[in-house]
Amino acid sequence: MLDDLAVILFRPKYPENIGSVARACLNMGVTRLILVAPYNLDLDKARPLATSHARHILDTALVVDTLAEAVQGFTAVYGTTARTGGWRKGIMSPATLAGVVDERLRSGGRVALLFGPEDTGLTNDETSICSGLMTIPTSREGTSLNLAQAVVVVLYECFKRALDAPFTPDGPPEERATTVQEQEALFENLRETLLAIDFLKDDNPDYWMLPVRRFFAKINLRRNEFNLLMGVCRQVRWFVDRHAPKR
Structure with a gap:
């Protein structure tokens, strides 16, 4: 997909963050x-954060010395920045960027998302190679995100846009719609309870x-809701039979 x-990841400082990013990529x-040029590529520290599921992404990661090597072969590179203003114009939100990335990918392009060092981010020179810039809106009290948090936010938006149809989780069987026969059984139970x-x-x-x-x-009653109401009726009638005076 x-x-x-x-x-x-441009000059990431902490191996734990690298491992967490690998897991976010898998997700x-x-x-x-x-x-x-990672500062400390200690895979023993990175692997626990990647978990066994994303270990292959971590172990097969390409390690290069320069940004020029990293972006070779890509048709578009989009950088991330927490700093706005100045010459950094036309900065996109993650959702807007996802639309642009999706269009590029569907037209046969190869796209890279560039994230800077945890402490300083990308410099103006480093962002100059980017096709566009993106920032993640945050509250004013905390404008800096953990590296892996930033990666998963952006990839989540890209993942949603890449889906051919809106994502709908598969509900368990008891969440199917009730049949007419089940609705009539519920009405009879409600009638006797009321x-x-x-x-x-x-x-x-x-x-x-x-x-x-x-x-x-007016309600598209689901099977689990049917079971709930049938159980309420059963409990109410048990209580009435046990405690209410005989009529």
Whole structure:
């Protein structure tokens, strides 16, 4: 899905952050990680943060000495920055960048996302090679994100845009819609329960059930909700049978 998207970490300082970035890449379907002159490439410290699942991304990461080597072969490179203003104009949000990246990838391009050192970020010279810049909005009390946090935010937006259809989680079987037969069973149970607590009138309970039926007609009742209401009715009738005076 994002086979032609890569993450470049420029002079990352901490191996733990490198490991966490590898895990973020795995989570969002990115397998290419490029490290430019890391200060401390201690894989023994990085692997626990990558977890066993993303270890292959960490172990196959390309390590180069210069930024020029890192961006070789890409058709577009987008840098990240926490600093705005000055000559850094037209800075995109992660969602806007994701749209641009998606368009590039679908047209056959190869795109890299460039992240600077944890303490200083990218300099003006380093961002000069970028096709565009992106910043992650934060509260004013904390404008600096952990490196792995920044990576996962951007990749999440790219992952969403790369989907051919909106993501919808598969619900468990009990969350299916109820059938007409199940709805009728619930109405009968509600009818008997509401009669037991004198909410409905004995003379014509079916008539007084009409507003209840109309109410449920507005709801796409799910099977788990059906089970919940059936259980409430059962418990109410048990309590009435045990504690209420006989009528």
